[in-house]
Amino acid sequence: MLALINGSPPRLVRDHPKPARPSGEARLRMRVAGICDTDLQLARGYMGYRGVLGHELVARVVEHSDATWLGRRVVADINAGCGQCEDCLARGGHHCPERSVLGILARDGALAEELVVPERCLVGVPDGLADERAAFAEPLAAALHVLDALPEGYAGPTLIFGDGKLGLLIALALRSAGLPVTLVGHHSDKLALVAATGTRTLLEEDAVAARVSAPVVVEATGTRGGLVRALAATEPRGTLVVKTTVAGPVAIDLAPVVIHEIRVVGSRCGDMAKAVDALAAGRVDPTPLIAARYPLSEAEAAFAHASRKGVLKILVEGPDGD
Amino acid sequence: MLALINGSPPRLVRDHPKPARPSGEARLRMRVAGICDTDLQLARGYMGYRGVLGHELVARVVEHSDATWLGRRVVADINAGCGQCEDCLARGGHHCPERSVLGILARDGALAEELVVPERCLVGVPDGLADERAAFAEPLAAALHVLDALPEGYAGPTLIFGDGKLGLLIALALRSAGLPVTLVGHHSDKLALVAATGTRTLLEEDAVAARVSAPVVVEATGTRGGLVRALAATEPRGTLVVKTTVAGPVAIDLAPVVIHEIRVVGSRCGDMAKAVDALAAGRVDPTPLIAARYPLSEAEAAFAHASRKGVLKILVEGPDGD
Numbered sequence: 001m002l003a004l005i006n007g008s009p010p011r012l013v014r015d016h017p018k019p020a021r022p023s024g025e026a027r028l029r030m031r032v033a034g035i036c037d038t039d040l041q042l043a044r045g046y047m048g049y050r051g052v053l054g055h056e057l058v059a060r061v062v063e064h065s066d067a068t069w070l071g072r073r074v075v076a077d078i079n080a081g082c083g084q085c086e087d088c089l090a091r092g093g094h095h096c097p098e099r100s101v102l103g104i105l106a107r108d109g110a111l112a113e114e115l116v117v118p119e120r121c122l123v124g125v126p127d128g129l130a131d132e133r134a135a136f137a138e139p140l141a142a143a144l145h146v147l148d149a150l151p152e153g154y155a156g157p158t159l160i161f162g163d164g165k166l167g168l169l170i171a172l173a174l175r176s177a178g179l180p181v182t183l184v185g186h187h188s189d190k191l192a193l194v195a196a197t198g199t200r201t202l203l204e205e206d207a208v209a210a211r212v213s214a215p216v217v218v219e220a221t222g223t224r225g226g227l228v229r230a231l232a233a234t235e236p237r238g239t240l241v242v243k244t245t246v247a248g249p250v251a252i253d254l255a256p257v258v259i260h261e262i263r264v265v266g267s268r269c270g271d272m273a274k275a276v277d278a279l280a281a282g283r284v285d286p287t288p289l290i291a292a293r294y295p296l297s298e299a300e301a302a303f304a305h306a307s308r309k310g311v312l313k314i315l316v317e318g319p320d321g322d
Numbered sequence: 323m324l325a326l327i328n329g330s331p332p333r334l335v336r337d338h339p340k341p342a343r344p345s346g347e348a349r350l351r352m353r354v355a356g357i358c359d360t361d362l363q364l365a366r367g368y369m370g371y372r373g374v375l376g377h378e379l380v381a382r383v384v385e386h387s388d389a390t391w392l393g394r395r396v397v398a399d400i401n402a403g404c405g406q407c408e409d410c411l412a413r414g415g416h417h418c419p420e421r422s423v424l425g426i427l428a429r430d431g432a433l434a435e436e437l438v439v440p441e442r443c444l445v446g447v448p449d450g451l452a453d454e455r456a457a458f459a460e461p462l463a464a465a466l467h468v469l470d471a472l473p474e475g476y477a478g479p480t481l482i483f484g485d486g487k488l489g490l491l492i493a494l495a496l497r498s499a500g501l502p503v504t505l506v507g508h509h510s511d512k513l514a515l516v517a518a519t520g521t522r523t524l525l526e527e528d529a530v531a532a533r534v535s536a537p538v539v540v541e542a543t544g545t546r547g548g549l550v551r552a553l554a555a556t557e558p559r560g561t562l563v564v565k566t567t568v569a570g571p572v573a574i575d576l577a578p579v580v581i582h583e584i585r586v587v588g589s590r591c592g593d594m595a596k597a598v599d600a601l602a603a604g605r606v607d608p609t610p611l612i613a614a615r616y617p618l619s620e621a622e623a624a625f626a627h628a629s630r631k632g633v634l635k636i637l638v639e640g641p642d643g644d
Contacts, residue, residue, distance in 0.1 A: 087558070095558035095582065227576070236409070236417035245580045249573035254549070257588035258567045260417065264586040266579035 003052045003112035004299040004316075008043050009307075010053055012300045018114055021063055024083075025116045028059035028074065030296070030318030032135040033110040035306040036165065037222065037244075039103070043303070047105060053303075054111030055103035056138040058131045060320045064119060073125040075137040076117045077272045078102035083120065094269050111299055113319045123272045129280045135315055136286040137275040139166060142243070143173035144278065145270030146218055149241045155179060159212060161204075161230045162220030163190040165312055166243060168289055170220055171199045176283040182212065187310065193288045204229075218243060224250045236260040241267050289313045325374045325434035326621040326638075330365050331629075332375055334622045340436055343385055346405075347438045350381035350396065352618070352640030354457040355432040357628040358487065359544065359566075361425070365625070369427060375625075376433030377425035378460040380453045382642045386441060395447040397459040398439045399594045400424040405442065416591050433621055435641045445594045451602045457637055458608035459597040461488060464565070465495035466600065467592030468540055471563045477501060481534060483526075483552045484542035485512040487634055488565060490611055492540055493521045498605040504534065509632065515610045526551075540565060546572045558582040563589050611635045 003016035021027050034056035042049045055078045061069045080100045081093020088096050102117065103109020125134045143166065155178065160170050163185025171183045175197040182200040184207040185191050191201035202212065208229065215238040219230035222244035231252065234240045240262060257264060278284045291312040294302035299316055306314040325338035343349050356378035364371045377400045383391045402422045403415020410418050424439065425431020447456045465488065477500065482492050485507025493505045497519040504522040506529040507513050513523035524534065530551065537560040541552035544566035553574065556562045562584060579586060600606045613634040616624035621638055628636040 091559075237413075242576060242580055245577040249575045251571035251573045252576075253571045254564060254574075254588070255567040257586065258564050258590055259588070261588045261590055263588075264579065266576070266581070266583045266585075268580055268583055 001113035002296050002299070003108075004054065004303065006042055006049050006051060006053050008045065010043050010300065010303050012297070016052070016112060019108060019116045021116050024065070024118055024120075026061050026069065026119045026122060027063035027114060027116050028057075028076075029062050029114055029320035030110055030112060031058045031060060031073065031320045032131045033057045033316045033318065034135045034139070035303060035314045035316065036139060039303070040307055041245075042104065043307075049104055051103070052108035052110075052112045052115070053103050054109035054316075055101070056135055057110035057115075058125060058134045059110065059115070059318070061122070062114075066119070069119070069122065073131070073134070074122045075125060075134055075272055075276060076102065076123065077121040077269075078104065078138060079269060080107060080118045080121055083118070111296070111316060113296065123276055125276060126280045129276070131321065132287060132290060132315060133279045133285070134276065136169070136289070136313070137272055137279060139169050140173060140278065140284060140286065141270035141272050141275035142166070142268065143169040143270070144274055145267055146170055146174065146241050146243065147177055148270070149265040149267045150216055150239060154216060156216065157182065157214045158216045158218065159184065159214040159233055160218040160220055161226050161233070162222070162244070163187055164220065164222070165289060167218075167220035168194055168312075169286065170218055170243065172197060172284045172286065173278070175199055176278055182214070184212070190312070215239070216241070220244055228252065231256065231262070231264075234260075234262050237262070239263045239265060241265050243267050286313075290315060293317055323435035324618050324621070325430075326376065326625065328364055328371050328373060328375050330367065332365050332622065332625050334619070338374070338434060341430060341438045343438050346387070346440055346442075348383050348391065348441045348444060349385035349436060349438050350379075350398075351384050351436055351642035352432055352434060353380045353382060353395065353642045354453045355379045355638045355640065356457045356461070357625060357636045357638065358461060361625070362629055364426065365629075371426055373425070374430035374432075374434045374437070375425050376431035376638075377423070378457055379432035379437075380447060380456045381432070381437070381640070383444070384436075388441070391441070391444065395453070395456070396444045397447060397456055397594055397598060398424065398445065399443040399591075400426065400460060401591060402429060402440045402443055405440070433618070433638060435618065445598055447598060448602045451598070453643065454612060454637060455601045455608060456598065458491070458611070458635070459594055459601060461491050462495060462600065462606060462608065463592035463594050463597035464488070464590065465491040465592070466499075466596055467589050468492055468496065468563050468565065469499055470592070471587040471589045472538055472561060476538060478538065479504065479536045480538045480540065481506065481536040481555055482540040482542060483548050483555070484544070484566070485509055486542065486544070487611060489542035490516055490634075491608065492542055492565065494519060494606045494608065495600070497521055498600055504536070506534070512634070537561070538563070542566055550574065553578065553584070553586075556582070556584050559584070561585045561587060563587050565589050608635075612637060615639055
């Protein structure tokens with residue numbers, strides 16, 4: 001089958017073997033898969049990952065131990081825990097030490113004709129929710145997960161640094177929860193994409209000149225400078241949510257963290273069902289972020305397009321697509 | 323009057339003018355003052371502070387707008403806020419942007435015969451509580467404040483890195499709250515000082531070999547390496563409480579913070595009344611930490627002694643001492 005194998009650059013293989021289906025796992029045919037910045041980092045060597053790329057997907061169930069799932073469209077939680085440890089039993093296994101992660105760690109991903117995924121990771125897609133929206137469930141879940149890092153009941157101003165795909169989605173996610181949001185970025189055209197939601201937007205030079213600050217700040221630039229600026233904009237006793245990983249060590253002056261008693265909270269994957277609900281109810285419309293669509297047979301070109309600076313979401317359409 | 327003025331090294335001045343007493347402030351005569359690592363950093367230039375050193379004190383009230391305070395022994399919250407901003411009104415002014423800080427920022431400290439302190443910062447010392455114990459109220463308040471950084475209701479294992487004065491006090495503080503505590507350090511003799519409280523102790527080489535970890539870790543080494551090791555020992559979804567400031571930027575790999583969704587929480591000063599209560603009730607006995615006592619007239623020698631590597635608490639006795 002067709003599959004995009006990680007490498008620098010990734011390459012499309014035509015005769016990749018169809019995956020075996022272990023006990024407890026479902027076989028899916030891919031409909032739509034998104035390319036995200038983590039994929040670009042994986043192609044540069046992050047995590048040392050060698051398999052099939054892709055962890056944002058909508059697919060159709062073609063084999064499942066429970067026949068009621070057959071034929072359904074699904075998205076999937078990318079963290080496949082052991083299913084038995086305390087983290088798996090209590091919290092869904094996002095931190096299971098034995099976990100594999102779809103398209104990222106020890107588990108082939110979605111940029112292929114078929115894939116297998118633990119049945120317990122599947123979340124059904126309601127009939128009214130289009131593939132192109134449901135394909136955002138994974139990154140939107142991560143964006144909504146910012147809410148879990150905030151102080152209980154927080155409803156105050158929130159400042160987001162970064163107008164890339166993740167920063168824009170976080171702005172949409174926090175607005176959908178009713179928070180007053182200011183998004184700081186470098187690109188007026190991208191900032192304009194979320195203005196309709198009532199997000200206040202600021203070019204970074206203006207934000208720095210105005211010394212904007214907030215009790216809650218989200219770092220979504222993935223850059224060293226962004227992290228330093230986001231920390232400086234976090235008010236005393238405030239919370240800085242770090243969403244993006246910067247490769248390698250970053251020199252940070254931690255004295256302000258102690259003096260101002262700031263909480264720096266790492267935040268990764270979220271709850272897929274919540275994301276599907278928000279998309280299905282129309283509380284979040286991610287479609288302005290779509291930059292282009294490619295068929296799976298042109299996945300190399302899709303990846304090259306996604307790698308260009310400033311490009312938003314590239315979707316790849318699979319064999320089960322409409 | 324005698325006063326120890328910051329410098330490198332600090333110098334004892336014999337004719338320092340007695341402080342004027344502004345409205346709302348009390349005049350105190352110093353009984354006992356402690357020297358802490360922050361003082362050593364101030365002498366090396368931290369904060370650019372130029373006044374009288376000393377922020378750990380027991381003193382007697384000699385002038386106060388309310389006569390019932392006259393003659394009482396007191397300790398003092400070192401953060402003197404404006405008294406009118408939101409932080410002052412709601413939370414005691416520890417983060418008031420206009421605050422002065424006793425012996426640290428824009429306010430002469432306690433290593434002098436007399437000092438003035440806002441009346442609202444005073445906390446009375448009960449008759450049964452000896453000066454040598456009450457002198458630990460300020461650092462113990464900071465140590466107990468670690469509890470405020472923990473997840474609500476946390477009662478699980480806690481790992482402290484650093485067997486200096488602050489690390490030892492944090493061990494005593496967390497044990498007084500009933501938490502299971504492991505203290506990691508470099509000095510068997512210091513580690514032994516807290517063993518009687520039921521604190522488990524580990525030499526750092528053994529801790530690293532055993533890959534100890536916990537959901538809650540406290541960094542109290544004040545070193546770059548300690549911070550990196552403390553972060554590595556924090557379990558997924560865990561909390562790292564950073565108590566000590568490392569001068570200048572520290573290169574940290576933040577990817578584990580995001581991947582493991584760790585909360586890094588800065589923690590500074592605590593509630594003086596809680597510390598006095600813990601000392602008065604005998605829940606914390608800090609006296610094993612006392613290394614030596616000097617009269618104020620030998621404050622330079624006291625400071626030199628405190629500056630020696632590995633020395634624990636040096637107390638300086640003032641004119642009102644017994």
